Amino acid sequence: MIDFLILLLFLPVVGALLILFLPEHRQPWIRPIALATAASTLAYTVFLATQMDFTNPAVQLVAEYQWNERLGTYFSFGVDGLSYPLVALTNLLTLVAIAVSTQIKERIKAYYMLLLLLEAATMGVFITQGWALFYVFWELVLIPLFFLIDRWGGINRQRAALNFVLYTMGGSVFMLLGLLMLFDANPEHRFLFASIKRASAVIPAETQTLIFLGLMIGLGVKMPLFPLHGWLPLAHVEAPSPVSILLSGILLKMGAYGMIRSAEMLPAAAINLQDFMMALGMIGMLYGGLLAWRQSDLKKMIAYSSVSHMGVVMIGIAALNTNGLMGAAYQMVAHGLVAGALFMLIGLLYERTHTRDINDYGSLLRATPRFAVLVVLALVGGVGLPGTAGFIGELHALIGGFERWGWLVAALSLGMLITATYSLRTVKQLYTGPVNLGMRQVEDLHPLELAAGGVLVGGTLLLGLYPLPLLHLLHSSVQAIAAPFGG
């Protein structure tokens, strides 16, 4: 039997190795190789969809090898309806990030290598079926990211990179403690998801809650949950734009994905902490939205809006029912596309104008009509206007939350209102008002950039206008996760 997923994991690594061993005089080949690798990985992922049966909630394409008998660790991979869209999103966004990396001119060999390694590590997080390997990939993601921010970032890049790593490592300590406790509490003494799911009936609720809290701190840093988001604005602002796409597009989803998996493993704890999680989601949503509204730095604004959107995801998770979890999963994909598109477009704009302050812009519509269409659509997608993917996600989260808490979730619409406020403000500042003489010569999008942005924005619209395929894809897995909580 072929191990489809291990091959998937190795594809970007092979690309990275190719780049590594490329002779010095073959510099111009690096970018095409990276692009080809990312494209073929994406194509392979699409091919994998034909090998799967999405009506079956079970983990599929399983590849399992024993790693360490004594510790109960396995190389275990598999995908289900929840992780497949995230893997696809990872590959898509990596391809886009590589496509718009034209401005990176120095040390490109290391840059593209690190991007491909980052892709592999992120995919590893989504397809692994055991906590041990999950933790390994989780930490592995840090290494390329640290260097990507630290070497190619903005002025404060060193501080940002250090901060990012310290925060994540600090959170990881708690996650590790939680995992050790879990290992101890599991009578089978294994890290495998399936094994822990079996054991969850035996583990007492108090222990589960403690373990869950530990995991939540570790995962919450990435997600980010409200008081643990200190690394995010700095890292997003300082990272080079392609890396920002990956940071907010996929990295944040790792946290939310882990959170759904933990809730699945430790149902008693999830029910205990349900209201707490909901409160954190609510606070994150409103807090992030209000801070986004206060930012005049465009990148910072999008960074805080990510906090706000992940708050919606958290509310969906906390609802612990089919609709809520569906909303969370859909919103993850939607936000991946929207945030990716926004960071990409704003990054490209910054390359042309060298300012991120919104007050410096005005009436760009004349100079850059193609930019304007994409930016407006992406912002509107962030608001969750009907017809965009965000609407489907927020609607499901809203319905799920309503089933659980009733009218309390009305605050969710308040969050959407705040999102609309800063999004429309941004449109107004960028594209209307007096013409800024210095910005009349700003170049519009090049064909490749237009294609990359068009794919992301088009994806948002497609998933918003025709949501059924993704809903079907997610449905059986989400239903299986929600079943123990009473649907």
Place this chain on the structure above:
Amino acid sequence: MVDWLHLGLLLIPTLPLIAGLWIGLGMIFKWNRGEKGERETAYIAVGSASLVLLSLLVLVIYSGMQGSLGTVVISRWLESGNVQASVNLLFDPLSLTLASVFSLIILLTLRFSVNYLHREASFQRFFLIMCLFHAAMLLIVLGGNLMVTFVGWELAGISSYLLISYSWQREYASTSATRAFVTNRVGDAGFLLAIFMALIYWGNSDWEALLVQSQAESSLVTNSIVLGLILAACVKSAQFPFSAWISHALEGPTPSSGVFYGSVMVHAGVYLLLRLSPMLEQMPIISWLLAAVGLATVIYAWFLAQMQTDIKSSLIFSTLMQIGIMVIEIAAGWTSLALVHLILHAIWRIYQFLLSPSFLQQTSSPAPAAPAWFQQSVWLHNACLQRFWLDRLADTFLVRPTRLLAHEAQLFDQQVVDRLTGTPSHVNMLSTLAQMQALQTGSLQLNSQVGIGSGMFGKLLQRLAEMMEWFEERLVLKSSSDGLAGLATVLGQRAELIEAYLRQPRYMLVLIAATLVVVL
């Protein structure tokens, strides 16, 4: 097979609509602009009108041989609760006769206009609106229920508006158009009331059903439906006291004035009354009221006709007088007479209107002066000059109060609502060129509007956001930039100190000794 027939019947009122659409598309995509496009435009407009007339004549012959088609249901439109609405067309002798006469008049006028409007800048626009108007009249006359008729009714109102303001560059034309349209909306309110009552109480607004229902029960419902429709008819046909608008409405090209206000649209109200006449027979009080309205119109129009010095105005007031007589005839129950009167009047009047531009060449004598007794009565003379103050009265009692109310509402909006909700900031909108130049030379600075709310809710939001920003700065970002990294630095310094101590042998010895003590 039946569907094809229905489609063909539907094509009768929609063919002019399609022709108008085609001309409109040509104007947008510029294939029929200017003098070159006149030929095509004329062919399309005249062609569609001829086709409609031909098919109507075929239908007339068919009905004469096979009996009336009656109401034809083209398609179901909506069903909600017990309310049913469908697209119906009614082909009975009354509607077929009027549709044929009106189509003939419109066709001849269109043909006349081809030459009359030659090299006119807005040639295409005129024919586009005339096509719309033709469709509107066909829908009014052939509409099988109140709703289809209402669609035509409104389309006629709009095309009337568009043709009065044909030369929109003149202020008088555009204000007159607005006046005509707004006055017509009063009648529309009556029409809508009738539709509403019919749908709510009878669930159906077909003409045939209305007549049956009204026979069954004579009640408030029937009365309000009839009154609503009479109001609509009186406004459309400019009966007293809604007569003022029509005298201002002659601003369009003469052929269109003739068709709209001389011979076709002005008779739409009479058509409506003819449809209602079986119901009117049951309602003596309303019939007397209608007769009074007709009489008032006749008197009003007769007096004013004495005073007019231009040909179009004289014609319009004598038109009004004739229509007032028709209304009296209908109120008295002489419907056949009214129908014949209508047809003859329509044909005669359009002839007069189309002739009026060359009138001066055909007459040698000046218009006769007003009769002597008329000239002596100063008051009457004055009243007629002022057209019985109808405009003035409408202004005083309707326009001014509305304007005052609007003013108050705007004040409330500015003083209360805007302050509560805040208005969108105009700061990045420069209002003058001078400001623009000042901005470009750098002498004008725009304040950042980021994170500044306006209005009560906006300020609340701002205050909240400021508090959160403070929290974020102090506790989250600062502790992370100085804090975590800072803590690591401090700890590192401490560790270095300990390391330095440990490097000295005596402390190492002390440590070993202490360990031994503990172990032992």
